[in-house]
Amino acid sequence: MKNTAPYDPQSEARWVPEPDKRPGRTAFQRDRARVLHSAALRRLAGTTQVVAPMRSDFPRTRLTHSLECAQVGRELGAALGCDPDLVETACLAHDIGHPPFGHTGEEALDQAAAACGGFEGNAQSLRILTRLEPKRFAPPDEPAVRLAPWPGRSVGLNLTRAALDAATKYPWARGRHPADPGSTKYGVYGDDLPVFRWLRSGAPDGRKCFEATVMDWSDDVAYSTHDVEDGLQAGHIDPAALRSAEERAELFKIAERFADAGEAEFAEALDRLRAQDWWPAGYDGTARARAGLKDLTSQLIGRFCLAAEQATRARYGPGPLTRYAAELVVPRGVRVECAVLKAVAVRYVMQRDEQAQLRSRQRVVIAELAEVLLNDAPHQLDPVFAAQYEEAEDDRAALRTVIDQIATLTDASALALHARLVP
Structure with missing residues (x-):
């Protein structure tokens, strides 16, 4: 296994500076621990990989896939001189934005979110890491607060610039693919561009690290x-x-x-x-x-x-x-x-x-959930999303909050919520 090179201070910077409670750990070890202990990663245990979870004891879920991807990436990255904790963090986080029902849910949410810019699992991953998974908040006088639509906003897990960049599979906004503007793959929503520009500071345009x-x-x-x-x-x-x-x-x-x-x-x-x-x-x-x-x-x-x-x-x-x-x-x-x-x-x-029949039903579940939650918002939203809905500055932001709520569900919780709310 090859030795890894040190990373410069810009790579190890966090959007909101913070001290390390346990000196001796590297910045990327802290990143790995934050993703590994996150609720967003645990949720993937109940999210479709190829077949729905719990339909048998053997097939993988998004969580087991992410863990296996992390093992592959850690060893390959280390062999090439990358920091192994950094690559493992990116692998653990790469699917963290996938909604219930996997790619079927992603397609259904993209339709439901058309009025606020669409939905893409990779862009949702960045949103979770930098906003929705609450671990750190920007203090009111912190410059980062100016990047947010509400004071003292959550900065998510507050990972390092290098970790966020390494987890960004598609480093461009919708319609900005460097070779194919019509591509449905992108890595950031419009209202998350400030943190995206921060993490991509100094990076070649459209090029993955x-x-x-x-x-x-x-x-x-x-x-x-x-x-x-x-x-x-x-x-x-x-x-x-x-x-x-x-x-x-x-x-x-x-x-x-x-x-x-x-x-x-x-x-x-x-x-x-x-x-x-x-x-x-x-x-x-x-x-x-x-x-x-x-x-x-x-x-x-x-x-x-x-x-x-x-x-x-x-x-x-x-x-x-x-x-x-x-x-x-x-x-x-x-x-x-x-x-x-x-x-x-x-x-x-x-x-x-x-599988085709199951996916058809899953698309209906997502569409009906989006409709009923939006019509009754904020009453059926979880407290964190209800508060964000109330603070939304316009209809687009309000719809995005509802989409965020649905995207955090597991397959089972989406079906249970649908059974409760939809006659």
Whole structure:
């Protein structure tokens, strides 16, 4: 494991300065502890990853995915010279803004929030970290207070600039994607731009910091491999089907969402994986088969991370790589392999008929919750959101508060609230 470089004072700065109650810890160790102990992270235990939580004992939730992503990112980041606590913090926080029902809930909330600028899970993550998860407040005479719509505002977990930057997968506002203005992916809402500009101070426009690219690849590695593992264990994926020309053609159409490649390149990538000794022939639920699944994920994670580490070192040489000194290099063939695995999970797990029916119901739940809560606000809102609703300066801010309330719910609490409020 390589030594990590020190980070400069600007990287370790917090939006509101504060003393350390326990001298001896690094700034990034404090960041990691704050995210790890946050209610927002715990909530992910009840939030959909691929299938709804509690429908069986085995599949992952957003929380277990975040923990696994953090382990992958910590080791990869450390090998490349990043501060491991900084990368782990970013990985733990990367999905913290996901609403109930995962991407289905995200899409439904985006429609409900159209009048206040839409909803995006990554932008919501920044909002949680810098506003909604209360740990620190700006004193009335603090300069940061001028960035807020109300005096003495919450500054969330008050993480360091580097930690917030590392957790920002899409460092631009809606419609400001550097290559695709029509992209639905963005990392900040309009009313959170002040803190965004602060955390991005000195950063190249539209460019992720190195730690964010490590987090992003670790996310791809974790969910592409683990979603396939979950699908095999649940019996939704039959490895033999991947030999069918018809199935492969459908699979490669889906893979085009995740990588700019053609059918021949996807086929080569899938066949490279299928040719490995550790690739499963099937799954029958025995202890040996379960061990085989664990080996599958270990082999895939090692394959994808080692390829990125070696390619990045080949370009930049030895020594710590941090902030804007480098960009993570992932070989094209490995990215295509990862895209194929994502497509396998989409086709055989997410596109099942029962999942489509469930997602349809979930969209209705979110839409009806947004309507009834807005119509009756602030009476059915939690105290923290009721107070913010009362202090909202206009209709957009009031609607955003209602959206924030819904976004903090778990799958189960969203269903329970809907059952209570909607006849």
